[in-house]
């Protein structure tokens with residue numbers, strides 16, 4: 001296992017996803033234990049300029065496939081191009097971020113195309129002798145499994161926010177690739193982005209509101225989230241009530257988040273909700289019922305009315321930040 | 323319109339999961355089994371398309387004797403037929419192994435559309451649907467929250483981080499479901515009665531022409547399962563007034579936990 005680590009960078013409209021830096025940093029670490037180089041590959045349109053920056057996260061070589069046909073992520077075109085690159089580069093390990101836009105889809109499709117083992121949503125990766133061993137959550141995080149990958153290349157998709165970003169200098173030499181998108185059938189029609197919204201799975205702080213919000217007015221939650229540069233989450237009950245969009249749902253059948261700080265307000269702490277947030281570093285619960293199960297998982301709990309407590313928290317943090 | 327739904331039976335999400343003595347599987351004695359929630363969305367969407375356009379909905383699953391219940395539930399919701407691959411050799415399969423079996427069965431089932439869940443909430447692999455599409459060389463669109471079919475084409479709204487993308491492809495297509503696509507119906511009493519008479523075909527790997535000695539060779543293999551570290555929660559921040567509690571909380575978050 002020594003022909004190198006290939007990290008697939010993910011950019012959306014010319015901006016790299018945070019998880020790309022995490023995957024590169026982790027890729028560099030793996031390359032270090034294998035004694036090989038880290039090669040980053042960037043697909044997109046007008047991406048050469050941004051690609052240079054990847055050297056900072058350990059990329060020794062940066063392969064850039066700049067092509068208008070690659071502007072938007074499309075499973076077929078991206079799979080064709082990257083499968084070709086993997087064929088030429090013959091890496092031992094392929095690493096990428098397990099995102100919903102691209103990473104999960106692309107890794108699954110590459111794995112099938114190349115008959116390559118895949119560990120999805122890894123939170124830890126280690127090299128042991130000739131083996132690559134990844135730790136990944138199953139059963140909505142109620143179980144952590146260690147999986148061994150056999151075959152080539154070994155594909156690891158890292159869960160957003162799980163791996164530390166580490167800067168380490170790589171040569172960062174850029175190589176332009178001439179690529180062929182091959183046979184494709186998927187047609188891009190349009191993309192609608194909500195501007196300025198911080199992605200839940202990448203946020204350092206998540207402030208969530210549950211059924212205790214009592215309605216769709218989330219302003220007390222939003223104000224605190226904004227002050228902390230965080231994202232707003234919700235329980236499934238709140239989503240089912242129509243107070244928040246599905247994309248805000250945290251839990252076993254929603255998003256799994258692991259921010260530094262998770263503030264659950266008006267959320268009882270059902271097992272399906274806990275599955276989505278219990279890997280957060282610090283959990284704060286605000287609930288008026290002192291018996292709510294969420295308190296047994298929270299590092300800090302306040303028994304009280306969230307409409308009274310949250311604005312006070314916001315004020316107090318404002319004072320702190322001066 | 324011939325629609326095939328890939329359906330997996332999984333432990334209900336409220337289950338407390340315990341690790342079995344072999345260390346690589348879970349104890350199943352007191353687990354309640356249900357249709358994977360994302361596959362329930364797939365069944366519902368298939369039924370809605372059939373209701374609008376006519377056609378047939380086939381439920382396809384790789385499972386065990388128990389899986390018959392899940393398939394019957396889908397038939398009671400309104401699906402027309404079920405196919406169950408039930409073979410002990412499938413136990414050792416990884417996601418690619420399962421996808422290969424499903425793709426092999428799909429060589430003998432006509433389809434215009436295949437619908438799968440984005441993930442099964444037991445292994446959380448996010449893999450089988452996409453892999454099946456790849457093995458069948460048909461387009462795959464994942465995380466779909468809305469679809470429209472017209473003139474032999476499907477247009478899918480796919481949920482991505484921070485927005486949605488709309489993609490189009492000629493049928494046949496495989497798409498995977500995301501919450502928001504629909505609200506699955508409950509099986510009605512007449513539906514449950516009718517389901518008992520609907521065809522449910524059970525097959526082994528040999529029946530579908532696969533060499534069962536090879537199918538279980540996983541390349542992604544579970545070494546060991548562990549429980550995540552227990553969270554030691556439970557510190558209630560005390561105070562006479564809400565303000566006092568909050569002052570102490572913010573101090574602790576800043577000075578002790580250092581997260582703000």
Ligand SMILES: Cc1cc2nc3c(=O)[nH]c(=O)nc-3n(C[C@H](O)[C@H](O)[C@H](O)COP(=O)(O)OP(=O)(O)OC[C@H]3O[C@@H](n4cnc5c(N)ncnc54)[C@H](O)[C@@H]3O)c2cc1C
Pocket residue numbers: 209210211212213234235236237238249250251252253254255265266267268269270271272273276286287288289292304305306307335359
């Ligand atoms: C198949 C399946 C999948 C599921 N997936 C998910 C999932 O992914 N995510 C998820 O979250 N749930 C999921 N659930 C639902 C889950 O079981 C719970 O029903 C849900 O999490 C409860 O949401 P809640 O805590 O907001 O509501 P509740 O349980 O109703 O709790 C509301 C809480 O708010 C408190 N409260 C009320 N008013 C105030 C106030 N003014 N101030 C402070 N506290 C207040 C109450 O004391 C209570 O504890 C799933 C369920 C199923 C069956």
Ligand SMILES: Nc1ncnc2c1ncn2[C@@H]1O[C@H](COP(=O)(O)O)[C@@H](O)[C@H]1O
Pocket residue numbers: 328329330358360361382383384385417420424437438439440441442443445446447448449450451
């Ligand atoms: N054993 C199975 N039988 C039928 N379909 C399956 C099976 N396993 C997975 N699938 C389908 O593939 C989707 C994704 O599963 P997974 O890749 O295991 O997370 C599920 O939602 C199902 O639609």
